Amino acid sequence: MILSRDTVCDEVDLTASAEELNRLADAVAEGEELLGSTAPTADALAGVEVKKTPGPGVLIHLDSERQILVISGDAAGRAVLADNVRDMASAEDGGHLHIDYYPGHFYLAEGSVPLVVNSPHGGMPTRWSGGRRDQ
Numbered sequence: 659m660i661l662s663r664d665t666v667c668d669e670v671d672l673t674a675s676a677e678e679l680n681r682l683a684d685a686v687a688e689g690e691e692l693l694g695s696t697a698p699t700a701d702a703l704a705g706v707e708v709k710k711t712p713g714p715g716v717l718i719h720l721d722s723e724r725q726i727l728v729i730s731g732d733a734a735g736r737a738v739l740a741d742n743v744r745d746m747a748s749a750e751d752g753g754h755l756h757i758d759y760y761p762g763h764f765y766l767a768e769g770s771v772p773l774v775v776n777s778p779h780g781g782m783p784t785r786w787s788g789g790r791r792d793q
Contacts, residue, residue, distance in 0.1 A: 659672065659675075660672070660696055661702060661705070661706065663703055663720070668772065669771060669773065672774065672776065673776045674776075676778045679778065680744060681693065682706060685706070686740040705726050707721070707726050709728065709729070710731075710732075711732065712732060713767070715735040715765050716732070716735035716736055716767060717729075718757070720771060735765040742755060743755075752779040754776045756772065757772065758773075
């Protein structure tokens with residue numbers, strides 16, 4: 659699992675195998691775990707810590723002192739996030755998922771940092787699902 663922080667866009671990019679994404683999804687659903695990452699660049703984070711908190715919703719934030727991504731929140735919000743991560747783990751044609759807070763978001767808490775979860779098969783879909791490719 660590679661977690662890179664983009665300071666220009668103020669977001670975290672997550673690239674992982676299907677197995678690693680499923681392990682992260684399990685940790686998010688259960689609410690307690692610390693997962694390490696590989697660190698190929700200076701912008702890489704050391705890992706992800708998942709915590710149970712009363713919520714409401716899920717807060718995704720950076721612990722800059724420990725250089726880890728922290729995911730905390732209530733069981734209902736964590737379950738939705740875990741399902742989204744599992745969906746990316748099983749995406750067979752590539753793609754990526756943007757997890758961004760906006761006012762009124764149904765499971766993310768205000769203050770959450772944007773997170774991009776990449777499919778294990780690449781960040782862009784390998785097949786076209788409608789319309790013409792040249793549009």
